[in-house]
Amino acid sequence: MKKIIIAFMFLAMVSCETEIIDKIDVFALQTGAYMRTVAPWPLNVANGIVFSKAGLAAANVKMTIEAVDPQQGSTLSSYDLTVRFVDNTPANGTMSKAYTALESLPASSFTKDAASGYPRRDLTFTASNFMTKLGLTAADISSGDSFEVLAVMKLTDGRSFTDVNSGAEIKGGAYYKSPFFYRIAINP
Template identity: 45%
Template sequence: MKYFTILLGMILLVGACKTEVVDKIDERNMEQGGYIRTVTPYPVVNSTFSVSKANMGGTKLELVAEAVTPDYGAMFASYDLSIAFVDATPANGTKTTTAVALKSLAASTFAKDAQTGYPRATITVTGTEALTATKLALTDISAGDYFTITGVMKLTNGKSYTASNTGVNITGGAFYSSPFSYRLNVAN
């Protein structure tokens, strides 16, 4: 009886340890996406840049961007930017605008970086471009107001990625440095 109890215990123990064989994840057939990584300035502190009201043509948002996809940017089609103005100083009237198209940067304007293998480009938005796109005059803005610039990464397969459909690790993490949104403060 003693041996029978030990044998039964061993059978139950071995049976309890049985696991199912799980298929390996097929990474090649998983849905893949992409993001635009800010290379410089790095890290992008709150994605904030400034323009001077006294020198709108000479001050700008400027960053080096890298198009990251699983195939080193081959699926990258364009990075489309839109802009809106937020009037935070109502003393000169309220001129807040809704988002309008600013510019589209085609994949062909990006060049492969020798070190990373991903396509890179310098993105620039001057204060004058911001005013023109939002149809504002210099008298409509004051120090303390700001422009918001948002990006949409479009892929050749028709998919697009923004801050709203990208994970917080990508948009908020310093490693990925991909906010998809930039703030352009108006200074004196």
């Protein structure tokens, strides 16, 4: 019986084909970059940021952003922002506006943070700046409308990252906090 089992095991080992799988070269994998929102957090990006219609002239949101890549943020070329207006209240006319250039933040406008080692800067969105860029007045804007800001992180190697080519964890995860898209709702 013992000889039969040994013979069976030998036949099983000889008849098995194995494919050798190459190891993954982790250094050949491409990695991306993202613009991390450092403060304030939690910035309510999932549900949007809110401007008050009553305080539209002074409405703003401020945040600190940090450029993150495998080279401590050194491949950042620029962080380009565009804005559009979505008119959800046609009672005062249809004033929706297409995306237009808002601001381009060059890498030179970022400063290396001593604690994290990554370049940071403050970013402020103001309703008055949005209205100027889009040719709107306060009378064109009603509660229920919104502004939408899209961001593109451009790298020195020609690649760019947006809300379209970034994963859910990067855009809204607890650590990465890099939405690349900001919706600012107008409330009463």
